[in-house]
Amino acid sequence: MVKQGTVLVVDDNKGILKALGLLLDKYFDKVILISSPNRIAGTLWNERVDVVLLDMNFSAGINTGNEGIYWLSQIKKADANIQVVVFTAYADIDLAVRAIKEGAADFVVKPWENDKLIATLLSAYNLGKSKKEVKFLKGMRQELSSAAPMFWGASQSMRQVRLLVDKVAATDANVLITGENGTGKEVLAREIHRLSSRAAELMVTVDMGALTESLFESELFGHVKGAFTDARTDRIGKFEIARGGTLFLDEIGNLSYHLQAKLLSAIQSRSVVRVGSNLSVPTDIRLICATNRNLPEMVTQKQFREDLLYRINTIHIEIPSLRERKEDILPLAEMFLSRYAAKYHKQGLGIDTGAQKKLRDYPWPGNIRELQHTVEKAVIVCETENIAEDNLLMASPQVSAAQPAVSTLEQMERDMIVRAIRINDGNMSAVAAQLGITRQTLYNKIKKYEL
Numbered sequence: 001m002v003k004q005g006t007v008l009v010v011d012d013n014k015g016i017l018k019a020l021g022l023l024l025d026k027y028f029d030k031v032i033l034i035s036s037p038n039r040i041a042g043t044l045w046n047e048r049v050d051v052v053l054l055d056m057n058f059s060a061g062i063n064t065g066n067e068g069i070y071w072l073s074q075i076k077k078a079d080a081n082i083q084v085v086v087f088t089a090y091a092d093i094d095l096a097v098r099a100i101k102e103g104a105a106d107f108v109v110k111p112w113e114n115d116k117l118i119a120t121l122l123s124a125y126n127l128g129k130s131k132k133e134v135k136f137l138k139g140m141r142q143e144l145s146s147a148a149p150m151f152w153g154a155s156q157s158m159r160q161v162r163l164l165v166d167k168v169a170a171t172d173a174n175v176l177i178t179g180e181n182g183t184g185k186e187v188l189a190r191e192i193h194r195l196s197s198r199a200a201e202l203m204v205t206v207d208m209g210a211l212t213e214s215l216f217e218s219e220l221f222g223h224v225k226g227a228f229t230d231a232r233t234d235r236i237g238k239f240e241i242a243r244g245g246t247l248f249l250d251e252i253g254n255l256s257y258h259l260q261a262k263l264l265s266a267i268q269s270r271s272v273v274r275v276g277s278n279l280s281v282p283t284d285i286r287l288i289c290a291t292n293r294n295l296p297e298m299v300t301q302k303q304f305r306e307d308l309l310y311r312i313n314t315i316h317i318e319i320p321s322l323r324e325r326k327e328d329i330l331p332l333a334e335m336f337l338s339r340y341a342a343k344y345h346k347q348g349l350g351i352d353t354g355a356q357k358k359l360r361d362y363p364w365p366g367n368i369r370e371l372q373h374t375v376e377k378a379v380i381v382c383e384t385e386n387i388a389e390d391n392l393l394m395a396s397p398q399v400s401a402a403q404p405a406v407s408t409l410e411q412m413e414r415d416m417i418v419r420a421i422r423i424n425d426g427n428m429s430a431v432a433a434q435l436g437i438t439r440q441t442l443y444n445k446i447k448k449y450e451l
């Protein structure tokens with residue numbers, strides 16, 4: 001089992017501290033033992049503690065638990081994200097209820113059973129982690145919603161898309177967005193979410209292509225402790241995290257045929273069952289799916305379930321490729337130009353006529369993403385007042401329209417971060433450690449790449 005998190009144990013019985021130190025060390029990354037609650041504040045100041053196991057009675061002979069309640073409130077004041085499990089020698093249910101009312105995550109009675117104690121602490125740790133993830137996602141949502149809205153362009157085809165979006169955004173209808181790579185399927189999904197009545201809640205994205213068979217159910221539906229090896233604590237799935245908001249299933253065409261049936265069942269029943277549980281939990285999500293594949297053709301080839309396609313495409317929106325709406329190329333280029341000119345302190349930069357022609361004539365196999373990167377690179381290399389043809393370093397000018405764009409360094413960096421987040425299960429400290437960067441740098445990059 002991977003050890004994670006920091007636990008702080010506060011108990012004035014040194015024998016108990018010693019025993020717990022040995023036990024907890026097998027499950028947590030770091031175990032801090034203190035025998036006096038007076039050292040709590042200093043410890044929380046110096047360490048990033050996830051869970052506190054707090055004794056409720058300190059002065060010999062007084063067993064009212066009042067001190068415990070006092071120290072609990074001090075911990076919560078210091079950092080409301082810390083999960084506190086209270087520890088008492090007396091099976092005093094009133095005290096436990098009081099502690100939970102005051103914000104404790106759970107309680108354990110002495111003498112304790114090792115398995116129960118570990119399970120309670122790990123559950124509290126996981127609860128804190130889930131809450132932090134949701135908070136983080138909410139923070140990201142706020143940043144994204146305050147970011148510039150989707151750029152629609154002026155083409156007739158995008159005007160049609162906009163009319164349709166205006167009509168369906170407010171409804172709860174399932175939407176399927178199709179289009180080539182980089183046409184802005186995710187950007188459009190965010191726009192639909194932003195315009196919907198669910199905008200105050202989260203849009204949770206799942207890359208279906210990246211989900212292995214074994215991860216699929218646990219990731220989407222959650223699991224309960226003991227459901228499989230490594231499932232040491234309960235975990236909620238993406239369907240539940242997205243409650244009240246939007247669930248965006250990207251690359252739906254890459255989902256294996258076998259897993260499509262499981263997804264269909266959750267959508268049809270509007271409920272999920274966590275792995276290892278038999279309790280069905282109702283869902284409340286608006287579903288948006290996206291793919292660059294031709295799903296009806298996949299249905300004919302028995303690679304995609306017809307019943308699932310029927311469920312997810314109540315409304316189908318096809319985003320045209322950039323070469324099919326050439327009139328949008330220059331307005332989009334201008335928009336990216338002003339963004340990157342500001343970023344690289346080159347305000348006032350223009351695009352000369354030769355460069356404009358080159359932009360218009362290029363087939364843009366990587367669509368808007370490629371255009372965006374091309375303009376960014378041009379802004380960086382340009383040393384004159386206007387971007388010229390030579391500054392436009394397209395991925396491959398002679399590339400055929402069907403080929404995907406070559407990755408840029410930034411794209412590769414973004415992919416590495418996405419992969420590390422997935423591998424480390426959203427644990428940002430672990431992600432930062434794996435990538436060899438600080439958490440702050442990681443958050444800056446997450447913001448930059450809109451992850």
Ligand SMILES: Nc1ncnc2c1ncn2[C@@H]1O[C@H](COP(=O)(O)OP(=O)(O)OP(=O)(O)O)[C@@H](O)[C@H]1O
Nearest residue numbers: 150151152180181182183184185186187292368369
């Ligand atoms: N309408 C738009 N306005 C502004 N930026 C856009 C727009 N469409 C796409 N982009 C930019 O292009 C990039 C690619 O967009 P997005 O990820 O939504 O495409 P996608 O179709 O989901 O791509 P893929 O199929 O590769 O996942 C984004 O980083 C975004 O900055």
